[in-house]
Amino acid sequence: MDFVTLIDYVGTFAFAISGIRLAAAKNFDAFGAYVVGFVTAIGGGTLRDLLLDITPFWMEQPSYVIITGLALIFVLIFRKYVVRLDNTFFIFDAVGIALFTVVGVERSIAAGFPVWVNIIMGAITGAAGGMFRDIFINEVPLIFRKDIYALACAMGGVFYYLCLWLGCGHLMTQIIAAASVFLIRVLSVHFGISLPSMKPIDK
Amino acid sequence: MDFVTLIDYVGTFAFAISGIRLAAAKNFDAFGAYVVGFVTAIGGGTLRDLLLDITPFWMEQPSYVIITGLALIFVLIFRKYVVRLDNTFFIFDAVGIALFTVVGVERSIAAGFPVWVNIIMGAITGAAGGMFRDIFINEVPLIFRKDIYALACAMGGVFYYLCLWLGCGHLMTQIIAAASVFLIRVLSVHFGISLPSMKPIDK
Amino acid sequence: MDFVTLIDYVGTFAFAISGIRLAAAKNFDAFGAYVVGFVTAIGGGTLRDLLLDITPFWMEQPSYVIITGLALIFVLIFRKYVVRLDNTFFIFDAVGIALFTVVGVERSIAAGFPVWVNIIMGAITGAAGGMFRDIFINEVPLIFRKDIYALACAMGGVFYYLCLWLGCGHLMTQIIAAASVFLIRVLSVHFGISLPSMKPIDK
Numbered sequence: 001m002d003f004v005t006l007i008d009y010v011g012t013f014a015f016a017i018s019g020i021r022l023a024a025a026k027n028f029d030a031f032g033a034y035v036v037g038f039v040t041a042i043g044g045g046t047l048r049d050l051l052l053d054i055t056p057f058w059m060e061q062p063s064y065v066i067i068t069g070l071a072l073i074f075v076l077i078f079r080k081y082v083v084r085l086d087n088t089f090f091i092f093d094a095v096g097i098a099l100f101t102v103v104g105v106e107r108s109i110a111a112g113f114p115v116w117v118n119i120i121m122g123a124i125t126g127a128a129g130g131m132f133r134d135i136f137i138n139e140v141p142l143i144f145r146k147d148i149y150a151l152a153c154a155m156g157g158v159f160y161y162l163c164l165w166l167g168c169g170h171l172m173t174q175i176i177a178a179a180s181v182f183l184i185r186v187l188s189v190h191f192g193i194s195l196p197s198m199k200p201i202d203k
Numbered sequence: 204m205d206f207v208t209l210i211d212y213v214g215t216f217a218f219a220i221s222g223i224r225l226a227a228a229k230n231f232d233a234f235g236a237y238v239v240g241f242v243t244a245i246g247g248g249t250l251r252d253l254l255l256d257i258t259p260f261w262m263e264q265p266s267y268v269i270i271t272g273l274a275l276i277f278v279l280i281f282r283k284y285v286v287r288l289d290n291t292f293f294i295f296d297a298v299g300i301a302l303f304t305v306v307g308v309e310r311s312i313a314a315g316f317p318v319w320v321n322i323i324m325g326a327i328t329g330a331a332g333g334m335f336r337d338i339f340i341n342e343v344p345l346i347f348r349k350d351i352y353a354l355a356c357a358m359g360g361v362f363y364y365l366c367l368w369l370g371c372g373h374l375m376t377q378i379i380a381a382a383s384v385f386l387i388r389v390l391s392v393h394f395g396i397s398l399p400s401m402k403p404i405d406k
Numbered sequence: 407m408d409f410v411t412l413i414d415y416v417g418t419f420a421f422a423i424s425g426i427r428l429a430a431a432k433n434f435d436a437f438g439a440y441v442v443g444f445v446t447a448i449g450g451g452t453l454r455d456l457l458l459d460i461t462p463f464w465m466e467q468p469s470y471v472i473i474t475g476l477a478l479i480f481v482l483i484f485r486k487y488v489v490r491l492d493n494t495f496f497i498f499d500a501v502g503i504a505l506f507t508v509v510g511v512e513r514s515i516a517a518g519f520p521v522w523v524n525i526i527m528g529a530i531t532g533a534a535g536g537m538f539r540d541i542f543i544n545e546v547p548l549i550f551r552k553d554i555y556a557l558a559c560a561m562g563g564v565f566y567y568l569c570l571w572l573g574c575g576h577l578m579t580q581i582i583a584a585a586s587v588f589l590i591r592v593l594s595v596h597f598g599i600s601l602p603s604m605k606p607i608d609k
Contacts, residue, residue, distance in 0.1 A: 020401070021404050023347070023401060024401035024402060024403055024404055025403045025404070026343055027400045027401060027402075027403070028347045028400070028401055029347060029397060029398035029399065029400055029401065030398050030399060030401060031347070031351075031353060031354045031357075031398055032344070032346070032347020032353070032398075033347075033401045035347060035353065036347070046254075050253055050254075050456055051452075051456075051462055051465065053256070053459070053461065055256065056254055059254065059316060059320050062317075062319050065319060065323070075401075075404070079402070079404055082404050083404060113465060114468075116468050116471060117465050120471070135338060135541060135542070135544075136338070136344065137343060138338075138341065138342065138343040138544065139544065140432055140543060140544040141438070141542065144429070144434045144435060144437070144438020144439075144441060144442070148437075150437060150438070150441065151437045154437075194435060195435035195436050195437055195438075196435065196436060197433045197434070197435055198426075198429060198430035198433060198434055198435065198436060198439045198481075199430060199433075199485070200430055200431045200433070201427050201430055201431070201481070201485055201488050201489060223604075224607050226550070226604060227604035227605060227606055227607055228606045228607070229546055230603045230604060230605075230606070231550045231603070231604055232550060232600060232601035232602065232603055232604065233601050233602060233604060234550070234554075234556060234557045234560075234601055235547070235549070235550020235556070236550075236604045238550060238556065239550070249457075253456055253457075256459070258459065259457055262457065262519060262523050265520075265522050268522060268526070278604075278607070282605070282607055285607050286607060338541060339541070339547065340546060341541075341544065341545065341546040
């Protein structure tokens with residue numbers, strides 16, 4: 001298992017945990033929590049693959065189904081520690097969206113689409129899972145109201161192409177793009193930076 | 204029309220009725236209720252077919268569009284009897300998810316996917332329609348909070364492969380898999396068995 | 407840019423505005439409002455293209471991404487005037503669904519599907535974007551509860567085939583079908599005509 005695969009699995013685990021926790025807050029049963037965790041982890045990449053008309057990535061090997069199961073077992077056994085590990089999960093999650101974004105951009109490139117589609121696919125890969133999670137548990141998607149999340153993913157795609165344009169090598173491009181997503185996400189939360197809210201346009 | 208087609212249509216009718224009833228409870232208009240009934244009936248199989256990259260089953264012949272129309276007419280005309288028929292619809296619905304699960308597993312096998320994908324596709328076919336219905340009418344999906352529903356569909360796929368592994372013939376495998384979904388569903392409701400709810404993990 | 411393209415863009419702009427306004431009412435941030443506007447504008451056509459197994463139309467050229475951006479800028483700068491322009495947007499929106507419906511019917515014909523699928527695809531193209539918008543912002547889809555909206559799109563497809571059957575030329579068929587959607591939509595709102603609501607079927 002190489003380094004990228006390891007990060008992919010860590011991100012999947014963190015995403016699944018976030019879905020399972022929110023399902024638990026709504027008193028889903030264990031199987032329902034598993035489904036929400038799974039959809040959170042694979043939803044973004046699945047929407048991307050449907051749009052690109054390629055086989056959804058998680059149908060090619062059972063890792064993601066298994067990792068979600070481990071996340072459920074983790075929450076069931078270590079529930080007391082889950083809250084204490086909040087900061088750890090936040091970092092895992094940020095690492096996850098950083099990697100997912102780069103994977104999404106590159107899968108779209110491989111499918112032969114233009115730059116702007118690839119950037120959108122990166123953002124969908126990183127951010128749409130959390131959106132599906134919130135629709136599932138019947139909440140207004142958090143990722144559009146608090147912190148900088150989806151925008152960090154979109155910026156990662158922009159940095160990816162900025163690096164290519166500046167002549168960086170492939171590995172350097174991947175690292176800088178992922179680092180930009182991670183840093184924008186972590187720093188915006190750390191310093192409480194968020195986009196301004198829209199004001200209602202009432203009659 | 205053979206026996207399997209008949210059961211397929213009966214299940215579709217029961218699914219459509221459940222969607223139309225919940226739409227009525229939210230004061231949808233007649234056309235909106237039709238759409239919710241249709242999505243409930245075909246949503247699971249449609250998601251499966253999109254994931255498998257095959258033409259959604261209901262686009263190949265108009266039966267499902269027509270049966271949903273009949274379900275709407277039925278609810279409009281016999282609304283007084285719909286409640287009294289609750290137990291009948293519950294049985295129809297359980298027969299429906301049992302058949303849908305087996306159909307889903309076999310369509311996934313035909314598309315060349317491995318065992319664990321086929322089991323998931325069976326569960327999606329049986330359970331995802333009800334999930335779309337609840338998202339549509341803006342409720343937290345019931346199927347993850349009450350009774351055993353999605354799990355019964357997943358178990359049906361497991362029984363399918365258990366039968367194959369034990370050397371059962373094709374027809375026997377189909378019957379046992381469908382019967383296991385039906386019995387798990389009906390017995391769990393009859394005896395009030397459900398999976399334990401997750402407990403919220405508050406700070 | 408020909409006339410049909412112009413109307414397509416005007417409709418996209420009106421759809422995006424409606425999504426951005428509803429996102430603003432829920433205090434989404436600017437990026438979230440952009441996403442909701444985009445999904446409202448392209449959601450119907452995207453679902454259609456996924457079902458037809460063709461590349462989603464908005465991935466073939468960046469116009470729709472750009473027009474949604476212009477709609478966001480418009481709302482941010484001219485928010486005071488947006489309400490005053492309500493009637494204008496209503497007309498734009500009605501023109502949009504009229505055109506989207508005809509485009510949807512014809513894309514489905516080109517993909518080789520039968521009449522009834524083509525009519526459904528026309529209705530999905532015209533109406534599903536508004537449905538996704540309402541799911542996103544966590545509201546019960548308005549289009550199934552108020553006014554005649556999705557039904558107008560479905561009727562447009564019926565008129566399309568009625569014209570073909572009567573031997574109208576291609577352009578005449580397009581115009582009559584689009585005009586029927588527009589008129590059914592506008593007249594039903596003007597005269598306060600709506601389908602009867604379903605009554606809850608309580609126990």
